[in-house]
Amino acid sequence: MGSRGVQENPALAPAQTPRRRGRRWLALLAFVALLLVVYAGRSWILRAAARFLDVSEPAQATDYVMVLGGGPDSRPFVAAALLDAGLARKAVVARIHAWGDELDGIAPLEQEIIRSVLVSQGVLPDAIVILERECKNTFDEARALAEFVQSQPQRSVTVVTSRYHTRRVRMIFRKTFGERAASLRFVGAPLDGFDETNWWHFEAGWRTYLNEYLKLAFYLVRY
Amino acid sequence: MEPSSKSPPCSERIAPSAKRRARRALRFALIALVLATCLYWFRVPILRGVAAYLVIDEPSPAADYILILAGADRRYDRAARLYHAGSASAILLMESRPGRLETMGFLPSFETLSQRELASRGVPAKSITVIPAKARTDWDRARSLRDWLRQQPDVRVLVFCDRFGGRKFRYIFDSVLGAEFAGRVGLLCLPERSYDENDWWQHREAIVDLFDAYVNLAYARLSGEDSEEWREWDPEEFKKTLR
Numbered sequence: 001m002g003s004r005g006v007q008e009n010p011a012l013a014p015a016q017t018p019r020r021r022g023r024r025w026l027a028l029l030a031f032v033a034l035l036l037v038v039y040a041g042r043s044w045i046l047r048a049a050a051r052f053l054d055v056s057e058p059a060q061a062t063d064y065v066m067v068l069g070g071g072p073d074s075r076p077f078v079a080a081a082l083l084d085a086g087l088a089r090k091a092v093v094a095r096i097h098a099w100g101d102e103l104d105g106i107a108p109l110e111q112e113i114i115r116s117v118l119v120s121q122g123v124l125p126d127a128i129v130i131l132e133r134e135c136k137n138t139f140d141e142a143r144a145l146a147e148f149v150q151s152q153p154q155r156s157v158t159v160v161t162s163r164y165h166t167r168r169v170r171m172i173f174r175k176t177f178g179e180r181a182a183s184l185r186f187v188g189a190p191l192d193g194f195d196e197t198n199w200w201h202f203e204a205g206w207r208t209y210l211n212e213y214l215k216l217a218f219y220l221v222r223y
Numbered sequence: 224m225e226p227s228s229k230s231p232p233c234s235e236r237i238a239p240s241a242k243r244r245a246r247r248a249l250r251f252a253l254i255a256l257v258l259a260t261c262l263y264w265f266r267v268p269i270l271r272g273v274a275a276y277l278v279i280d281e282p283s284p285a286a287d288y289i290l291i292l293a294g295a296d297r298r299y300d301r302a303a304r305l306y307h308a309g310s311a312s313a314i315l316l317m318e319s320r321p322g323r324l325e326t327m328g329f330l331p332s333f334e335t336l337s338q339r340e341l342a343s344r345g346v347p348a349k350s351i352t353v354i355p356a357k358a359r360t361d362w363d364r365a366r367s368l369r370d371w372l373r374q375q376p377d378v379r380v381l382v383f384c385d386r387f388g389g390r391k392f393r394y395i396f397d398s399v400l401g402a403e404f405a406g407r408v409g410l411l412c413l414p415e416r417s418y419d420e421n422d423w424w425q426h427r428e429a430i431v432d433l434f435d436a437y438v439n440l441a442y443a444r445l446s447g448e449d450s451e452e453w454r455e456w457d458p459e460e461f462k463k464t465l466r
Contacts, residue, residue: 059465073323077458085465099428100296100416106340108330116329121458137427190456192323201451203360203442207435214434 050196053212054163055170056188061087062156064129064149068141068169069096071162071189072113078189079160080121088158090127091118094144097136138169139223142176149180156183163188163196164208168216175223274420277436279389281409286381288315288352290368292392293333294385295413302383303344313350314341315380317367320359323455361392362448365399372404381409386419387436388412391443 038045065088067079082088093114101107111130118128133144149155161169166186174181191208199205262269289302289311305311316334324330331339334353341351356367372378384392389412397405415429423429 072329074456074458077323078461081458081462081465084462087465104297106299106336113324113329117324117327120327120329190461192455193453194451198451202449202453203439203446204449206442207438210438211431211435214431 046200047196049213050164050199050209053165053167053209053216054188054196055186056163056166057185059085059087059158059187060185062158062183062185064088064090064092064155064157066092066094066141066145066157066159067114067118068138068159068161068165069094069110069114069135070165071191072110072117074162074189074191075160076114076117077121078187080118080123082158082160082187083118083123083127084121090129091123092129092131092145092148092157093118094131094135094141095133097134097140138165138172139176142169142173145173146176146180149183153180154183156185158185158187160187160189162191164191164212168212168219171216172219172223270424271420274387274423274433277387277390277433277440278412278420279393279410280412282381282411285379286311286409287378288313288380290315290317290380290382291337292317292364292382292384292388293319294388295383296385296415298383298413299337299340299344301413303341303346305381306346306350311381313352314346315371316351316353317358317364318353318356320357320363359453360449361395361443362399365395368396368408369400369404372400372407377407379407379409381411383411383413385432386412386415387433388439391436391440394440394443 059082065079065082067075079088079091083091093111096110098109102109115125115128115130119125129148131144131148133140133147135141135144145157145159149157159169159173166188170186173184173186177184194202194205199209286305289305291298291302291314302311302314306314316337319333321332322330325332330336338348338351338353342348354367354371356363358364358367368380372380382392382396389410392410396408396410400408415432418426418429423433
């Protein structure tokens, strides 16, 4: 197509082709330079990508601490530590929708595991509230908590989830709670195996962070 | 000669170039439209193909052992059925490295749970073999299986894995077991109860599972094994930070 154009107007060829070729080389050079910069700074970029997702706040005293589903091996331990330190009076646990092995009775329900962990860490059974609404996702958990605190609007809640999950959780809870979101705090629990500084060395790290970005994008578009 | 005879006036110089650019843009737009239409028309076979690539079913007519891996849906039902039908003479389990919940006793270990579930389905304890492995990753599992196969000449194993995990397992088994042992190991990706490769895009959890399966496969192929030591955090240390 380009050569045909040159044939149609020979006066154009000597004037434009070298300039365009030069521009293309410059663009290619800039692209290669960009790739080199990205490669040289990959650790920084990957760390920043993980830290972007983590908006957890320092723990402060609130009335309740809510444990979100999806990480029973870490989140309830953090919630129990907050209760133990006197930073909350009661634990609120979401009723998680049962899947696969749980439906077949092979594995215990997640809220039961969370409850057992809390009790084993010294939380009194009376201080654990399991919410009524069955939750299939984070939005359901936000709605369940909103329903729970509806009759007690002065109460404050610390929401405990994994660090990488805090940005999406904060977004969802703020959307659900509206003006009442000021009474919420978001505390992040660490993960086993890896953290923001080395996640790209692990298959589970890639899965965790890429999956979270996928879900974040989905929530941004959908809600 | 007059200068105008050497180079055309400015307006004449710009016009063909703009026309050429417009023609090119139109051509691109047409190609994009045709591509988008094709993608839309053939979206179902394309989406099916995306998932089907991950599924590997190599049912072995006469497997000596069925190796059950965690994550496969209704794995105990299927294993017990094949065992009772005589399609496999024994069940193989692999010890997994216990997580915090197993160590603290909130959950049974994978092998204890599996033995309990198989027993409840009529599989006698003498027909269950546990490979002592303490495996954390699938690479560890493949190495343990290779060591076990080395001691069991001529034994054929059918591995049960989750629906979208087959392609990654096949790659890892081929890499670790080599030609000598890989041929003795077949894979069966057990179907999920709520979705399969024909409708996965209509289920949120299936989209996540498929995405995860491709991430796992890409990681296994591009990077291989985890390159740093897996360290668990200590809840007691966390408690101290709050005091």
